[in-house]
Amino acid sequence: MASESRHYENPDLWTEDRFASSREQQRLSITAGFIPNEARSLLDVGTGNGAFLALLEARQTPLSLMGLERSQAAIEAAVCQAEIRAGSLDALPWQDRAFDVVSALEVIEHLPYGLYERSLREIERVAGEYILVSVPYREKRRFTPCPYCGCRFHVNYHMRSFDERSLAAIFQDFDLTRFQIVYIDDYITAPVLRTAYRILGKNRQFPTSAVCPQCGFSGSSPENTTLSGALTRARAGLRDKIKNRLPTYKRAQWIVALYRRKSV
Template structure:
């Protein structure tokens, strides 16, 4: 993962709280087999899932790892500051590897290596969680310093149910759960019109440009008339009103294929 706002403690003060995250942790707990003892939470963040797992099952040995040092400080021990695709564990060290909200941040090269590493570490099962059918353009932020645009949360991939089937070739997808409060999403066409034609961009609470590190952003591209921006934003808003509400996450349980 690139150096981003995820290395700021302000992000982790808010992350992992609220009913959405409680529901997600309950789903993950439900997917982990009762007999599993050694669990690795890759990208554990401030540890909301780790806390839920160890509180519910006292016999679990749950270890977390995250690339963000400030997140690791907030997470329950034991936790290691490390990131995919190179984690300091032996092959097949864990019964289950949990990997939530990580893969959508990785570019193609990082992604291939990360999937290979998860395969190397998991003995029996893998739980993968990613945002469900996210419209990436809806959260593009325009940097005020370098005028590059990037996703507010650093996401570079979007996942549908079909995308999960061939994610881990050595594993079989056994169960899929959609979780998180259902909300209406901006459509791809609405977001594209707003950004490309209207020149309007997302307004984040916290921002760190991955290109230049600036924390200032613009809501309107300077060379586009603001009225055009307002009109496309209104059109996008109308399209969103008719959108179907969808849950935020998709979580898949994978089991290692048996060799016959």
């Protein structure tokens, strides 16, 4: 299995509490507010464990809901009632314009070359009237060195970053009609700490979900000893002590965008 696929099969990525934080719920809630009232059906592609579908179900939406997901680990961890079909985004098993809305939340930044281009066309094909997208906003992508071979890569496999201008150009048959930047509270120290970690380089934590695209070394490998558990805990404790004393600022974290099919 390719490293990129192995990354998404890590069950740690799909635990319910990863999507239960107030930040994630804020993002999902704002995104749900973009769904036009007249829509009757929604397909959420790259739905993961179905956290967005579960939020819509909790709101007793009249929408008929469906999910699509490539990761078997994510489907097994499903938190929604709606069906999540296993499949790839570049070969959607539905007819043209099968759903009023197709949503892709925190998905398209992950898609590798080729799959990305084909998937955008497929989303356009099965979307009847609307496409709803959320992605990190102007992400400054950081690359972590693999502790085994040194290859530097984005540990979450983000292939690209977006702003409102680049988002406006991704679909051929749909216009960007509305967008919103979602701000989160972040500690003033966060950029300083990130810079310090970057300078320290080798002491950077290699997350358990990370899988090196070059050699296949994984963060869950027993040999992953770049940072001992005790050191990680000590560092986290120190970081919390520093940041809890300092004020927060509003950081632009995500952008939510709604597209509508061009009238011919």
